Amino acid sequence: MATLLEIENLKTQFFTSAGTVRAVDGISYTVDEGETVALVGESGCGKSVSALSILRLIPWPPGKIVEGQIRFAGTDLLTLSDDEIRNVRGKDISMVFQEPMTSLNPVLSIEQQLTETLTTHFPVSPEEAEKRAIELLDMVGISDPERRLKQYPHHFSGGMRQRVMIAMALACQPKLIIADEPTTALDVTIQAQILELMKDLTKRLGVALIIITHNLGVVARYADRVNVMYAGKIIEEGTAADIYHRPQHPYTLALLKSVPRMDRPRQAKLDPVEGQPPDLTMLDDGCPFRPRCRYRVERCNEAFPPLESVGGNHLSACWEKAVLKQAIKEVS
Amino acid sequence: MSPAHAALAAGTAKSNKPQPGEILVDVKGLRMYFPITSGVLISRVVAHVKAVDGISFHIRKGETLGLVGESGCGKTTTGRCILQLEKATEGQILFEGQDLTKLTQKEMSPIREKIQVIFQDPYSSLNPRMKIGEIIGEPMKVHGIITDSAKRDRRIAELLSLCGLDPKFSDRYPHEMSGGQRQRVGIARALAVNPEFIICDEAVSALDVSIQAQVINLLEDLRDEFGLTYLFISHDLSVVRHLCHRVAVMYLGKMVELADCDELYDNPIHPYTRALLAAVPIPDPVIEAKRKHEVVKGEVPSPINPPRGCVFHPRCTLAVDSCSKAIPEFREIKPGHWVACTEV
Numbered sequence: 163m164a165t166l167l168e169i170e171n172l173k174t175q176f177f178t179s180a181g182t183v184r185a186v187d188g189i190s191y192t193v194d195e196g197e198t199v200a201l202v203g204e205s206g207c208g209k210s211v212s213a214l215s216i217l218r219l220i221p222w223p224p225g226k227i228v229e230g231q232i233r234f235a236g237t238d239l240l241t242l243s244d245d246e247i248r249n250v251r252g253k254d255i256s257m258v259f260q261e262p263m264t265s266l267n268p269v270l271s272i273e274q275q276l277t278e279t280l281t282t283h284f285p286v287s288p289e290e291a292e293k294r295a296i297e298l299l300d301m302v303g304i305s306d307p308e309r310r311l312k313q314y315p316h317h318f319s320g321g322m323r324q325r326v327m328i329a330m331a332l333a334c335q336p337k338l339i340i341a342d343e344p345t346t347a348l349d350v351t352i353q354a355q356i357l358e359l360m361k362d363l364t365k366r367l368g369v370a371l372i373i374i375t376h377n378l379g380v381v382a383r384y385a386d387r388v389n390v391m392y393a394g395k396i397i398e399e400g401t402a403a404d405i406y407h408r409p410q411h412p413y414t415l416a417l418l419k420s421v422p423r424m425d426r427p428r429q430a431k432l433d434p435v436e437g438q439p440p441d442l443t444m445l446d447d448g449c450p451f452r453p454r455c456r457y458r459v460e461r462c463n464e465a466f467p468p469l470e471s472v473g474g475n476h477l478s479a480c481w482e483k484a485v486l487k488q489a490i491k492e493v494s
Numbered sequence: 495m496s497p498a499h500a501a502l503a504a505g506t507a508k509s510n511k512p513q514p515g516e517i518l519v520d521v522k523g524l525r526m527y528f529p530i531t532s533g534v535l536i537s538r539v540v541a542h543v544k545a546v547d548g549i550s551f552h553i554r555k556g557e558t559l560g561l562v563g564e565s566g567c568g569k570t571t572t573g574r575c576i577l578q579l580e581k582a583t584e585g586q587i588l589f590e591g592q593d594l595t596k597l598t599q600k601e602m603s604p605i606r607e608k609i610q611v612i613f614q615d616p617y618s619s620l621n622p623r624m625k626i627g628e629i630i631g632e633p634m635k636v637h638g639i640i641t642d643s644a645k646r647d648r649r650i651a652e653l654l655s656l657c658g659l660d661p662k663f664s665d666r667y668p669h670e671m672s673g674g675q676r677q678r679v680g681i682a683r684a685l686a687v688n689p690e691f692i693i694c695d696e697a698v699s700a701l702d703v704s705i706q707a708q709v710i711n712l713l714e715d716l717r718d719e720f721g722l723t724y725l726f727i728s729h730d731l732s733v734v735r736h737l738c739h740r741v742a743v744m745y746l747g748k749m750v751e752l753a754d755c756d757e758l759y760d761n762p763i764h765p766y767t768r769a770l771l772a773a774v775p776i777p778d779p780v781i782e783a784k785r786k787h788e789v790v791k792g793e794v795p796s797p798i799n800p801p802r803g804c805v806f807h808p809r810c811t812l813a814v815d816s817c818s819k820a821i822p823e824f825r826e827i828k829p830g831h832w833v834a835c836t837e838v
């Protein structure tokens with residue numbers, strides 16, 4: 163598969179009165195055509211900011227992309243003019259946000275919101291746009307689409323609104339959809355419905371998907387490849403199987419150990435990651451995870467380790483990866 | 495088994511066998527209907543939201559009962575009724591044999607010492623204008639437990655360190671703390687009056703996984719140390735399995751299944767419980783690839799006008815004609831395993 167999106171050394175910072183927040187601190191990754199890539203991490207690790215950076219939706223002031231390249235199908239999105247990037251948004255790359263309750267405009271009907279993207283990007287007549295909108299609602303599993311099209315967001319439940327959001331994202335047949343915590347606000351049975359729908363549609367239509375989430379279970383079920391983020395950096399990258407079966411970074415390992423699992427004998431005690439995530443205004447050159455890390459050495463204070471292969475396309479950013487590998491081997 | 499799996503599985507298994515103690519909380523036929531009114535000058539009741547519609551359960555001393563279900567199923571309202579923050583429409587809530595629904599505000603006051611609550615949102619459940627020390631000291635003052643301020647400060651410091659916080663935090667304000675730290679403050683405040691029974695309403699849901707595990711461990715340690723009884727309200731089925739002795743599943747104001755924790759997770763009987771468990775993704779791509787993903791259709795109907803008969807029948811795969819007519823009886827099909835379904 164050809165590479166669709168290539169992010170290189172992206173740095174996004176927020177200049178606040180409390181100091182410079184290094185929200186995204188030099189991340190690089192790629193997304194192939196039709197592939198589902200997950201960005202996983204806890205609150206404040208920079209996963210959402212990195213996604214907003216792709217579409218240049220970072221509000222200035224206080225935020226700014228200070229360095230890096232985002233190549234989408236060959237063009238660097240960061241060099242485009244405002245008009246040009248507006249042509250990309252919603253057309254080639256679209257977005258599904260977390261909050262289905264606030265991301266639709268309450269005073270516009272579903273029809274107005276769905277057809278807006280179509281008429282903005284294509285020379286279609288209102289009738290054609292309406293026809294396409296009905297088709298889209300049908301595709302995302304909303305019954306009686308002709309009637310529902312005329313309704314307003316408050317007529318829809320959370321799960322149904324998220325379906326509308328997905329229909330909007332698919333309207334212009336984009337090549338890439340960025341879904342930022344698409345199911346976090348939903349109940350588990352609805353979450354399952356929405357995720358199955360997204361998986362099914364992206365596979366069928368050949369759309370690439372970046373899914374941003376903190377839910378490790380969701381990632382395991384739906385992602386081809388996974389990037390684990392911590393304090394603005396990608397600390398481990400690999401296939402879902404790599405990350406879950408052969409984690410090679412102390413943070414990933416700790417994260418996996420800290421969730422209670424339904425398919426395993428119950429542990430006497432959970433094994434949490436001690437301490438708190440770092441303050442992003444106070445980061446130094448060292449590894450940001452070192453205060454919480456069980457494998458830290460002197461070297462971790464000096465520099466952030468490079469993201470290097472630990473076998474094939476499985477990458478880890480840890481000075482002690484050899485020691486960690488050995489430790490995991492010994493336990494088994 | 496892969497190496498990481500072995501590393502992950504390290505730690506001894508624990509069984510959450512039910513506790514044999516005496517019954518502490520006994521809820522009988524609880525109903526909570528919220529009226530919907532219409533009209534500006536002369537308001538009249540046009541309908542009711544049946545938030546909780548006739549549920550019964552008990553909690554033994556030292557036991558943790560999990561209450562699970564999706565948004566709007568009535569689990570939080572049940573907790574609020576026990577706390578007497580809502581006046582129940584019907585039913586009894588016995589605490590140590592005393593019916594709380596019959597008590598006046600004044601009679602309830604000494605009982606509030608024994609029943610405490612930990613809320614979901616650590617950002618809105620602490621007063622932003624009070625220092626942490628004042629927040630934790632307030633319940634002691636209100637209930638007249640420790641009137642001497644020097645003694646109270648010592649107790650505040652003790653509670654803070656018990657909950658894994660530096661005693662120096664007592665001079666700080668909530669905005670200076672992270673979500674996990676605030677939740678620890680919420681726990682310290684609940685413990686300040688030496689309660690017997692704590693209602694944890696989604697107490698760990700707003701926290702990140704690494705912090706969530708810390709707070710779960712804290713709740714468990716406190717339970718063991720002080721012999722606390724918990725009602726653990728949550729939508730996270732993995733956390734409930736880890737913490738609870740028995741689990742009750744609610745759907746649209748009704749209880750659909752109640753069993754010992756292991757029994758419920760190993761042999762779920764009610765179609766809704768089964769659907770709920772199947773919907774939880776497991777953090778393992780190999781297992782996920784093999785699992786069948788049967789997605790339950792439709793959405794939760796409105797509690798204003800719930801379906802006739804069994805409330806789950808419009809979404810149920812086992813539904814037959816009679817399901818839409820008669821309300822299924824909540825029956826004990828194995829010792830300790832209760833289900834409200836006629837077709838299993």
